[in-house]
Amino acid sequence: MTERSDGAHVALSGALVVFGATGDLAGRKLYPALTRLAERNQIPKRFAVIGVARTEMSDEDFAARAPGLAARGVSFHYVAGSFDDEDTFVRLKETLDACDVKHGTAGNRLYYLATVPSAFAKVARALGAEGMAEEPPGTFRRLVIEKPFGHDLATAQELDDELHAVFQEHQIFRIDHYLAKETVQNILALRFANAIFEPLWNRRYVDHVELTVAESLGVGHRGTFYEQAGALRDIVQNHLLQVLALTAMEPPASFAADAVRDEKVKLLRSIRPLQPWDLPQLVVRGEYSAGVVDGEPVPGYRDEEGVSPDSTTETFLALRLEIDNWRWAGVPFFVRTGKRLARRVTEVAVRYKQVPFLPLPKSAVDSIEPNTTVLRIQPDEGIEVSFGAKVPGSPFRVRTVDLDFSYQEAFDEDPPEAYERVIFDALQGDATLFLRSDEVLQSWRVVMPIVEAFEHNALPLCFYEAGSWGPPEADALLGHEDKDHWRTP
Ligand SMILES: NC(=O)c1ccc[n+]([C@@H]2O[C@H](COP(=O)([O-])OP(=O)(O)OC[C@H]3O[C@@H](n4cnc5c(N)ncnc54)[C@H](OP(=O)(O)O)[C@@H]3O)[C@@H](O)[C@H]2O)c1
DSSP states (O other): OEEOTTSOEEOSEEEEEEETTTSHHIIIIIHHHHHHHHHTTOSOSEEEEEEEESSOOOHHHHHTTSTTTGGGTOEEEEEEOOTTOHHHHHHHHHHHHHHHHHHOOTTOEEEEEOSOGGGHHHHHHHHHHTTOSSOOTTOOEEEEEOSOOOSSHHHHHHHHHHHHTTSOGGGEEEEOTTTTSHHHHHHHHHHHSOSSSGGGSSTTTEEEEEEEEEOSOOOTTOHHHHHHHHHIIIIIIIIIHHHHHHHHSOOOSSSSHHHHHHHHHHHHHHBOOOOGGGHHHHEEEEEEESEEETTEEEOOGGGSTTOOTTOOOOSEEEEEEOBOSTTTTTOOEEEEEESSBSSOEEEEEEEEOOOSOOOSOGGGSTTOOOOEEEEEEESSOEEEEEEEEEOSSSSOOEEEEEEEEEHHHHOOSOOOOHHHHHHHHHHHTOOTTEEOHHHHHHHHHHHHHHHHHHHTTOSOEEEEETTBSSOTHHHHTTOSSTTOSOOOO
């Protein structure tokens, strides 16, 4: 190991195997991330990248997919073959063993499953069968696994069992690329490195919390994929519940992987189980119809490529969740996500209670909003605190104003892209930003009643115009008074 300026260690040697080397994720995210890591000297000194996929290609053609890396002495190899064919893994093993001898990769292997989910268990089994999963003393063999982790609780459990038949939990790195975003990690810094927020972060002062993951894009060319996923599986079960867990969990004993993950699991376990009969009051399912986004007319979901003309797949989902613990009892958490919403934004808004008594006439405070701390995760990453201030002059009036902190303005450093962090941490064996088995299964437990309700079409489908903030029914989740509506981010 060598030490970087920030104290993190870079593994000295190892091989990265990309299963799905010709795919979209590999080309768009993994190779550019590797190139940037190499530019910052954050790849192992003795490093080899081995690609596996069915398309025929030479080692040189493969190396050309990550320009700049070969020039830095990284050796590139490509194994063409199907995951269904035992011979693919025999040849892969020969290639890896040869790399150990020729390039000093020392038996360390990071297997990255950048391929179709139906191949995850198959590849793990084949690695086990060829004796490539077991860690000889002094080496590592790690498996990085992309989302989705299962299609529901039963298939997630099945996949977990298949992986555990071959790999031990400490070898499995389940990605939620949201966790690798700097501003998501900053939720931890904000909460646990400051004295001014945490004392307010509980049921005594917080009225409710709103989490929004809004996209302005539609499904694009991914209609066929999205038909199988929907907002629940694409965003809520994984990213939204992770952001919720970091926002609401108790302070961990340290920032070590298991200390943080223990607290997240504890929080996920505290989410009150959704009862089927309560769902109509707690869940709003939406689908976008034609509208205007950024001044451009856009089609409705049912008219998108690869989408069934009578599809009931949700492109919007809003939920009211309760957390049954001492900190949060009685504080609702409202979460929402959607495609084709007014703009792209991910944020957590903590809305505080009103002061117990206002020594001002009602006319002086009519337009005052509740105090709010907003953690802006993307874009324009930052933190905003809103509060009431006196409007200059007379009569005495109070209006809401903001304190705004922007990452870009405060720091010169470019934050690493999420996939740089994913690859770097997996090579170091730091699992803090990856999901542990029990976290994934708990998240599925939370959403399963909704999965089942959708399967039985037991909840109404509410349409919303593309370019809006979702169906009006979503406001009703917050309450029935005029003031009860989602914050406009
Ligand atoms: N794309 C994204 O932006 C994105 C974002 C987040 C997560 N993910 C996840 O990342 C994973 C990969 O997604 P993707 O979009 O990159 O998929 P993709 O473009 O369809 O790529 C799949 C890759 O797997 C290979 N492959 C498929 N079946 C194979 C088989 N039987 N034997 C050998 N190779 C096989 C394909 O290569 P050949 O056809 O050459 O064999 C290709 O390289 C998925 O789990 C996805 O959910 C993707």
